[in-house]
Amino acid sequence: MDDKGQLMIMTGFLLAIGLVMLIIIANTMLFTLNLPTTEEVSEGKYVENVNYLIKGAAMRAVIDAYTYISTKNVTSEEALLLAQNEFLSTISNLEEMYGGNLKALDIDLESLNITISYIYTDEDGNPITEGNIVRVEQVTFPAGTILIPMDENQYWLREFSVDNTSRLNFMRTYGLLYRILNDRNETSSPLDDSGMDVIVYRLIQDPRENAVDFTGMDSIKHEVLVVASVLYDPNTTFQQGNINKIWSLKGGVIAVLPDQLARSHPTLGMTVEDLILQEAQTMNVTLLVVNQSFSYDYSVMIYKAPRLAVYPAEGSNPGIIEGYFTDAGLTSSEYSLLNTSEIESDSLNNTDILFIPHESLSNYMSDSTARAIMNWVSLGGVLHVECEAIGKDTKNIDGMDDLVENVDTTHPWYGFIGVRYDTNKYGKTLNSTVEDWPFISNTTYKFTAMSLVQTYTDILPPRGGSVPSFILGGGGLAYNPDSVILLNTSNDLVQTYVFAPFDSGVVVYLGGHDQSMAEGNIPMPEREMIVFDTFFISSIVKKVPVIRLQASLTINFEDDDLQFRKTLSNITAVSNPLLASLAGYATGGTSNPVFPEPEFVDPTNGGLISGTYTVLVNATGTQVILGVDGDPVGNMVYNGTSGLWELDLNTTQWMDGEHILKAIASDGNNTAWTQISVTFQNGIGGGGGAGFEAELKVVENPGEYEFQLNNLRMADTGQLIQGANVTFKLYAQIVDDNNLIFTGNDVTDSNGFASATYNGSLDPNATYFLIADVVYNGQLQSFILEFSPEVGNQTGNFIIEDFKIKDLKDENDNGKVDKFKAELKGLSWENGTKIEGASVTFEVFDEYNNSISDAVVKTTNNKGDAKTTFEYPNSLNVELIDDEVYYVKATVVYNGYQKIFYKYFSP
Numbered sequence: 001m002d003d004k005g006q007l008m009i010m011t012g013f014l015l016a017i018g019l020v021m022l023i024i025i026a027n028t029m030l031f032t033l034n035l036p037t038t039e040e041v042s043e044g045k046y047v048e049n050v051n052y053l054i055k056g057a058a059m060r061a062v063i064d065a066y067t068y069i070s071t072k073n074v075t076s077e078e079a080l081l082l083a084q085n086e087f088l089s090t091i092s093n094l095e096e097m098y099g100g101n102l103k104a105l106d107i108d109l110e111s112l113n114i115t116i117s118y119i120y121t122d123e124d125g126n127p128i129t130e131g132n133i134v135r136v137e138q139v140t141f142p143a144g145t146i147l148i149p150m151d152e153n154q155y156w157l158r159e160f161s162v163d164n165t166s167r168l169n170f171m172r173t174y175g176l177l178y179r180i181l182n183d184r185n186e187t188s189s190p191l192d193d194s195g196m197d198v199i200v201y202r203l204i205q206d207p208r209e210n211a212v213d214f215t216g217m218d219s220i221k222h223e224v225l226v227v228a229s230v231l232y233d234p235n236t237t238f239q240q241g242n243i244n245k246i247w248s249l250k251g252g253v254i255a256v257l258p259d260q261l262a263r264s265h266p267t268l269g270m271t272v273e274d275l276i277l278q279e280a281q282t283m284n285v286t287l288l289v290v291n292q293s294f295s296y297d298y299s300v301m302i303y304k305a306p307r308l309a310v311y312p313a314e315g316s317n318p319g320i321i322e323g324y325f326t327d328a329g330l331t332s333s334e335y336s337l338l339n340t341s342e343i344e345s346d347s348l349n350n351t352d353i354l355f356i357p358h359e360s361l362s363n364y365m366s367d368s369t370a371r372a373i374m375n376w377v378s379l380g381g382v383l384h385v386e387c388e389a390i391g392k393d394t395k396n397i398d399g400m401d402d403l404v405e406n407v408d409t410t411h412p413w414y415g416f417i418g419v420r421y422d423t424n425k426y427g428k429t430l431n432s433t434v435e436d437w438p439f440i441s442n443t444t445y446k447f448t449a450m451s452l453v454q455t456y457t458d459i460l461p462p463r464g465g466s467v468p469s470f471i472l473g474g475g476g477l478a479y480n481p482d483s484v485i486l487l488n489t490s491n492d493l494v495q496t497y498v499f500a501p502f503d504s505g506v507v508v509y510l511g512g513h514d515q516s517m518a519e520g521n522i523p524m525p526e527r528e529m530i531v532f533d534t535f536f537i538s539s540i541v542k543k544v545p546v547i548r549l550q551a552s553l554t555i556n557f558e559d560d561d562l563q564f565r566k567t568l569s570n571i572t573a574v575s576n577p578l579l580a581s582l583a584g585y586a587t588g589g590t591s592n593p594v595f596p597e598p599e600f601v602d603p604t605n606g607g608l609i610s611g612t613y614t615v616l617v618n619a620t621g622t623q624v625i626l627g628v629d630g631d632p633v634g635n636m637v638y639n640g641t642s643g644l645w646e647l648d649l650n651t652t653q654w655m656d657g658e659h660i661l662k663a664i665a666s667d668g669n670n671t672a673w674t675q676i677s678v679t680f681q682n683g684i685g686g687g688g689g690a691g692f693e694a695e696l697k698v699v700e701n702p703g704e705y706e707f708q709l710n711n712l713r714m715a716d717t718g719q720l721i722q723g724a725n726v727t728f729k730l731y732a733q734i735v736d737d738n739n740l741i742f743t744g745n746d747v748t749d750s751n752g753f754a755s756a757t758y759n760g761s762l763d764p765n766a767t768y769f770l771i772a773d774v775v776y777n778g779q780l781q782s783f784i785l786e787f788s789p790e791v792g793n794q795t796g797n798f799i800i801e802d803f804k805i806k807d808l809k810d811e812n813d814n815g816k817v818d819k820f821k822a823e824l825k826g827l828s829w830e831n832g833t834k835i836e837g838a839s840v841t842f843e844v845f846d847e848y849n850n851s852i853s854d855a856v857v858k859t860t861n862n863k864g865d866a867k868t869t870f871e872y873p874n875s876l877n878v879e880l881i882d883d884e885v886y887y888v889k890a891t892v893v894y895n896g897y898q899k900i901f902y903k904y905f906s907p
Contacts, residue, residue, distance in 0.1 A: 054107075054553065057090035058571055062549045083549065084112060091553075106556040112549075135540075139201055139299035143757065144258035145290040146276060147228060148173055150251035154286050170525040172283040174532045175329030177254055179279050180272075181539065182305035186333045189282065190268060191275040197303065198263070198272055201255045202536075204298040207434050220298050223250045225885070225904060227292040227849075229749075232277055234284040244291050246847045246904075248885060255299075262605050263597075264675050269660070271605070283329045304539045306352040306382075312364045313337035320357040320386070320514050324531050327516060344368050348376040352538035358387035358465055358513045362398040370403040377416070377505035384508045384534045386515070388466035391419040399467070400509075411480075416507040417500045418479020419470050430469060430489035432460040432496040460487065460526055462496075465513030469496045487530070497530060508534050596620050597672040598663040601644055605676040607745040608727040608775055609651055617645040619665040621672075627662040636663075651680040679725050679775055691715040692724075694752065696772050696785040701900070705758045707744065709772045709783065712752035723747060724776035726754040731769040741768075762789045798835070798892055800864075801826025803903040805888060808880075811871075816879035817907040818872035822888045824901065827864035838894035840866040844876060847885040852878045866890075880907045 065083035091107050150173055180200060182192040206220050226247050261273035268275075280287050308330075310321045318337055325335055338347055338354075348354065354373070377383050383400075391399035401415030408415065462468055471493050473479040480500040487497035496511040515531050518524035551571045598619035603609050617624055617636060624636040624645040636645035645663075662675040694712040698705055707728045712721045730742040744756025754772075762768060770785040802825040809819040822842050828834045838860045844853035854875045858866040870876040880886060887904040 053094060054091070054551075054571060057087055057094075058549050058551065060090070061087040087112070087549065087551070104556070108554040108556070109551065112551045136204065136298050136300055138295055138297045139255075140293055140295045141201075141226075141255050141290055142258060142293040143290050144261070146231060146256045146261060146273065147226065147249070147288040147290060148176060148254035148256075149247075149249055149286055149288060150253055151249060153247060153249060153288075171324070171327035171528060171532070172285050172329045173254070174535060176276070176279055176283050176285045177302075177536070178305050178328065178330060178334070180256065180276060181302060181536075182334075184305070186331075188331045188334055189279055190265070190270070191279045192305075192334075198256070198260050199301055199303045200260075201257070201299045201301055202540075203249075203253045203255065203296050204300060205250060205252050207251070223248045224253065224294070224296060225249075226253075226288075226290060226294050228288040228290045231287040231289040232280050233286045234281075244849055246849065246885060246887070247288065248847075259599070262674075262676070300540050302536050302539045306536060306538045307350060308335035308353055308355070309338050309348070309351040310335065310355045310357070311338045311340075311343060312356075312359065312361075313339040313342075315357070315359045315364060317357040317359050321355040323514070323516060324355075324528060327528065328532070340364050340366075340369055343372050346372075348372065348381060351376075351381065353382040353384060353534060356383070356385045356389045356400065359389045360397050361389050361400060361403060365403050367403075367407050371407045374404050374408055374416075374502075377507060378503040380504040380538070382506045382508070382534055382537045383416070384510065384531070386465075386510045387468070387513050390467050390470060390509045390511070391415075411502075413478045413480040416480070416502055417483050417498060417509060418473050419509065420473055420479075430462055430494065430496075432462065432469075432487040432489055434460075435485045435488050460496075460530075461518035461522070461524060463512030463515060463517065463524070463527055464519055465511070467511055468513075469494045469511040470498075470509065471495065472498065486533070499534075506534075506537060597674045598624060598645075598665040599674065600661065600663060600676050602743070603661075603676070603678050604745055605678075606725060606747055607676075607678045607743075608681055608725050608773055609649075609678055610681045612648050612650045615647050615649050615661065616642075617663045617665075618643070619645055619663065621665040621667040623666045625664045625666075627664065629660050651682060656680055656682055681773075681775055681780055691779075692721065692774055692776070692781045694772070694774070694783055696770060696783045698770060698785065698787050698789075700790060700898075701757075704760075705762065705789075707756050707758065707770055707772070709746075709748070709754045709774070710752070712748050712754070712774065720750065720752040721748055721776055722750045722752065724752075724754070724774050726756075727773040727775075728756040729771045729773070730758060731771070732766065764789045797830045798894075798897070798899045799828055799830055800824055800901060801828075803888075803890065803901050805903055805905045808907055812879070814879070816881060818876065818879045819869065820880075821867060821869050822890070822903070823865065823867035824860075824890050824892075825863075825865050827860050827866070827892060834862065834864040835894055836860055836862045836864070838864075838866075838892050841891040841893075842868045842870075843889050843891075844870055845887055845889060847887075852876065852886075882907050 061083040064086060065079045088109070091109070095105050095107055154170065154173060177200065179189055179191045180198055182188075183197050184192070186192050203224060204220065205224070206222050209222050226249060227244060228247050229244055256272070256276065261271060261276070263272050264270065265272075265275065270278075277287065279285075308325070310318045312318070322332075322335075322337075336347075336351070338351075354376075373381075373383065385400050388397070389399055391401045399419075401417060401419045404415040414420075469489055472483055472485075472495065480502075483498055483500040485495050485498050488495045497509070499506055499508045501507075510530065512527070516523065516528040518527060549572065552567065553571065554565065554567045556565050598617050601616040601618050603613070603615070615626060615636070617626070624638075626633045626636050626647050626649070628649070633649065634647060636647040638644075639646050656679075658677055658679050660675050661678055662673060664673040666672075691714060692712060693715045695708075695710040697708040697710060699708060707730070709726050709728075712724055712726075713719055714721065724747065726746050726748060728742070728744045728746070729740060732739040732741055742756075742758045742760070744758070746754035746756055748754045765788070767786060767788050770787065772783045772785075774781050774783065802823075804823045804825065805820060806823065807819075807821045808817045810817055811819050822844075824840055826834070827838055827840075840858045840860060842853075842856045842858065843851055846852050853870055854877070856868045856870070856875055858868050860866045868875075872879050883906055885904060885906055887902050890901045890903070892899050892901065
């Protein structure tokens with residue numbers, strides 16, 4: 001067997017590809033065992049073979065258990081039981097398989113020990129043993145990522161008024177997020193029945209604009225700057241000037257990566273991006289699309305839509321919570337109303353989050369009801385309780401804490417959290433303040449705290465009710481020491497929003513009656529948004545514990561030639577964090593969540609191809625089949641040099657126009673697929689016969705070139721063309737396929753604009769040809785641009801010590817900045833050698849990427865420093881306005897190398 005085959009077998013075991021592959025390998029080994037006995041056939045050989053199979057089964061069992069715990073709605077105990085049964089089932093199959101080959105194999109299980117260990121630690125290395133811990137990771141969001149702004153960039157907030165329409169629209173961002181994540185086919189929209197497990201990321205951000213302590217979360221940001229364009233905006237005038245703009249986003253922006261957006265609905269023929277755009281238009285939610293990739297250190301993955309429920313259905317106030325859902329654009333099919341009997345009959349097993357509104361619970365809850373809720377939370381449920389349902393009010397009516405205390409004797413605190421009241425210490429008219437606790441070092445990084453990202457102000461107006469605020473403990477009574485205060489009043493003892501871990505679950509208490517209103521029944525988006533802080537808690541991907549399977553086995557084996565008995569001790573398999581981070585999040589057409597779906601490398605979605613075209617696919621497996629419009633074309637061939645699967649596709653066998661390419665990958669046990677839409681073009685020649693006009697342009701950026709087709713329009717009418725397919729091709733020296741350097745595809749937007757980016761270097765002394773083939777309404781026209789790079793766009797390994805903007809002055813004394821200095825300090829190679837004589841071009845831009853200065857060229861001195869002064873109206877063309885965002889671009893060129901540095905600032 002060659003190296004590739006052995007690698008694939010080992011990969012199959014490590015990725016838990018299934019029992020079928022395992023049995024195939026076992027049969028191959030049995031063929032060896034059937035050979036005549038020689039000196040090489042020994043007891044050790046048989047033990048090695050069987051041991052290998054059993055270890056593969058053990059690894060498969062623990063990986064599956066890891067996946068169950070991290071992505072499915074099962075408890076740790078249930079997952080471990082599943083792993084144990086899976087392991088024993090495999091052993092049983094091995095015995096049966098050997099018996100079928102006229103050999104005797106008995107495997108006695110001497111011991112089986114599957115354990116789960118919580119080994120999380122805080123920043124100081126202290127163990128964290130309670131609650132659920134969120135997995136925070138650095139994520140790079142490439143161009144093409146869709147962003148859902150969660151702040152004032154959703155247009156209606158800029159003109160907020162006290163009417164219900166503004167308030168309702170504001171909550172629709174959460175409804176859109178719910179639909180993107182939902183795959184349960186709740187018949188609310190085409191997006192919620194995709195069955196594709198789309199995942200999203202949320203950027204955790206500190207809501208305090210003037211935060212003073214970042215020690216716990218390092219430098220977690222209040223805002224993030226991204227370069228993006230408007231993809232959809234319900235206010236049509238908002239798009240003007242917002243193409244390729246620098247956006248300041250706050251409030252925990254939502255991001256969907258391009259690989260998720262490109263996936264296709266299995267029956268509708270629409271991509272995820274199409275479905276999201278359609279839903280955003282229905283819900284009036286603004287969408288942005290990223291133009292330049294960016295990374296964010298505190299990103300959390302959300303992988304499913306939570307199952308929502310409200311209790312008690314027979315109460316007087318379920319409509320309060322239902323109102324939140326309605327404001328988010330959700331329908332009654334997307335949440336459940338539970339009554340007391342349903343709670344007591346295990347209906348909570350189908351619920352991720354239970355909301356209890358302002359309600360006198362002592363009228364509905366018995367001890368058995370309280371115990372059912374308590375047990376559900378203990379196993380991982382999220383409970384959100386508001387106002388009167390929290391605890392005793394001035395009428396001394398029992399609330400959630402009191403009712404749980406009647407049945408809970410196992411915890412070192414009272415009830416869920418330990419809420420106690422002193423009517424002299426809490427009031428109905430106190431404002432609430434966003435608390436520091438979730439963002440400083442003494443937090444234990446509980447994931448609920450890091451969900452608090454979307455409050456736009458430090459102060460929230462109060463909301464009245466029976467229990468608008470409360471205190472923890474009091475009178476010497478105990479309370480959960482891991483409680484985290486998210487909002488409190490000016491009195492340190494009084495809280496309005498608190499959460500606490502309860503075993504594996506979370507309890508959230510929120511003071512106040514109907515959060516959609518502030519005191520005086522004034523619509524209050526910020527208050528209603530804190531309800532949605534808990535909305536996706538159960539869906540945030542959390543770190544999961546280490547799973548360890550240990551077994552000791554005795555193997556009895558015999559055939560006509562050999563008998564032996566052997567004990568294998570301490571067969572151990574430990575879950576793999578890498579596999580756990582991948583499992584269950586790239587499903588698509590995948591039958592096994594660990595098996596990844598293939599990816600089209602060339603062409604890409606929306607591409608234009610002609611003649612005989614080599615299709616390239618990146619895929620895992622032993623076979624890849626290419627199909628066109630649902631019909632298989634042939635088996636692709638693996639190229640060991642490129643690592644890609646290839647097939648030459650003769651596009652002349654189909655009519656010109658749009659076609660669907662589908663790649664189906666398989667390893668003999670698992671199957672996954674993906675598809676793209678491309679255009680076949682063979683019958684129409686190029687050269688301008690279609691009557692289009694456009695400007696073809698090359699823009700040099702740091703480390704890349706952007707090819708732009710601007711203002712595509714009809715030559716006779718001047719009408720801008722949206723939806724035209726554009727294929728950019730870059731050739732070296734002559735226009736010949738042998739000199740093709742790059743191919744990229746795009747579709748023109750409403751401004752007739754399309755672009756593609758080439759990440760590579762070009763020789764400034766050479767001539768290149770850029771061709772843009774435009775296809776629209778069955779017509780093809782080619783635009784050609786001959787150019788030489790201004791400078792070799794080869795990124796130099798330059799580093800700098802600092803880039804400063806300083807000495808901002810108002811020389812004209814009119815409240816605007818008209819003079820400042822820009823200084824690039826310590827330019828050097830990566831090895832520390834300072835660079836003298838490098839050309840540095842300084843230029844100032846506003847937040848819309850408009851140049852507002854002359855280009856000033858300076859040269860670095862022997863310390864690697866270069867600086868200049870911008871002054872209005874000499875080199876600075878406009879005066880700078882307070883609180884606006886600007887940036888200075890410094891382009892460094894030295895010995896044919898180029899690198900660009902940016903410095904953002906606000907006067």
